[in-house]
Amino acid sequence: xxxxxxxxxxxxxxxxxxxxxxxxxxxxxxxxxxxxxxxxxxxxxxxxxxxxxxxxxxxxxxxxxxxxxxxxxxxxxxxxxxxxxxxxxxxxxxxxxxxxxxxxxxxxxxxxxxxxxxxxxxxxxxxxxxxxxxxxxxxxxxxxxxxxxxxxxxxxxxxxxxxxxxxxxxxxxxxxxxxxxxxxxxxxxxxxxxxxxxxxxxxxxxxxxxxxxxxxxxxxxxx
Ligand code: C5P
Numbered sequence: 001x002x003x004x005x006x007x008x009x010x011x012x013x014x015x016x017x018x019x020x021x022x023x024x025x026x027x028x029x030x031x032x033x034x035x036x037x038x039x040x041x042x043x044x045x046x047x048x049x050x051x052x053x054x055x056x057x058x059x060x061x062x063x064x065x066x067x068x069x070x071x072x073x074x075x076x077x078x079x080x081x082x083x084x085x086x087x088x089x090x091x092x093x094x095x096x097x098x099x100x101x102x103x104x105x106x107x108x109x110x111x112x113x114x115x116x117x118x119x120x121x122x123x124x125x126x127x128x129x130x131x132x133x134x135x136x137x138x139x140x141x142x143x144x145x146x147x148x149x150x151x152x153x154x155x156x157x158x159x160x161x162x163x164x165x166x167x168x169x170x171x172x173x174x175x176x177x178x179x180x181x182x183x184x185x186x187x188x189x190x191x192x193x194x195x196x197x198x199x200x201x202x203x204x205x206x207x208x209x210x211x212x213x214x215x216x217x218x219x220x221x222x223x
Contacts (some may be wrong), residue, residue, distance in 0.1 A: 002028075002122035003222055006131035008197060009144035010179045011094075013150030014201050014209060015126040021210045023124050026223065031068065031075060031117050033127035033134070034097075035101065036110045039066045039077040041097030051099050061109050064067055067115060090164070098178050099186035101128075102185035129188035131196050140220045142213060143196040150202045151175055179209075 005022065007015045023030030042112060043049075043064055049057060068075040069083075076085045087093070100106050107129075114125065114134050125134070131141035152172035159166055182190040192198060197216055201209050217223055 002118070003140075003181070004118060004122075004135045004138040005124040005140045005142070005217070006135055006138045007126040007142045007144060008128055008131050008190065008192075008196065009190045010128075010151065010182065011175050012035075012155045013152075014206065015143035015144050017206055018209055018213055019124050019126040021206070022213055022217070025210075025214065026122070026124070026133070026217065028122040028124055029075070029117070031114065031123055031125040033110070033114055033125055033130060035077040035085070035088065036066055036113060037097050037101050037106075038093050039079045039084050040064075040106060040110065041093045041100055042084055042088050043079055044100050044131060045093065045096050050102070051103060052163075053107070054103075057100075058105055059105065061105055067112070067113060089162075091159070094178060095174070097133065098181040102181065102187065104187045107187050116175045128173075128182050128190040132191055133188040138216070139222060140177075140216055141193070141196040142216065143192040143198045145198055145200050146202040148172070148175060 007019055009015055019032065020031050043060070043066070047060060049060055051057070065080050067078050069078050071083060076083055077088060078084065112136055114130075117123065118125065120136070127134070131138055131143070149172070152168065152175045155175055156166070156171035157170045159171065199209060199212050204212070
């Protein structure tokens, strides 16, 4: 049995950056659970799936294989054996993903794979429902948060760096829409449970966030 560290929180709080840094420091596996959901989102776009057609969706879930496979030391999303990492990090996929992530059958499908990835080893997993639903028994549960304006700012910058030219207002709107979908869905919504420890990253540098998280790792006796 290994230990589990979970990081949940809304978009743009720096979950991915923190998870990567902690996994390097602790030398444990880092699972970006959003990439599994995004791979399904991409599949939904490619197959033209309708979130309201549950029968078709169940058929699609029975016939698709989504997994994380190691490539150059990193766990990358594969859709029917195709490495799809480079196709999932855009706003079209993010938006579609959120729509399908609210569906019980999709969450069950992904949760099975998330738990399989953690079997018998130490793991850090980030997402929206990891500490609340996938691993309620995790040893350390972190909830990352930040003001929505700051999160939109970060996302706006990231998109510009990638060459996606959009306004700050559009970035803010995209973040707010996705937050709303993730927080209000009926099945395992994004919530902060009582046993999660919150870190507000609004005014913190990446190093400061990592330092705070490492203090929590020590406090829980994991190192
Ligand atoms: O974290 P990331 O932005 O890659 O996640 C993309 C989307 O996948 C989220 O907005 C959310 O709808 C969904 N997701 C989820 N549960 C998780 C991880 C991601 O519902 N554990």
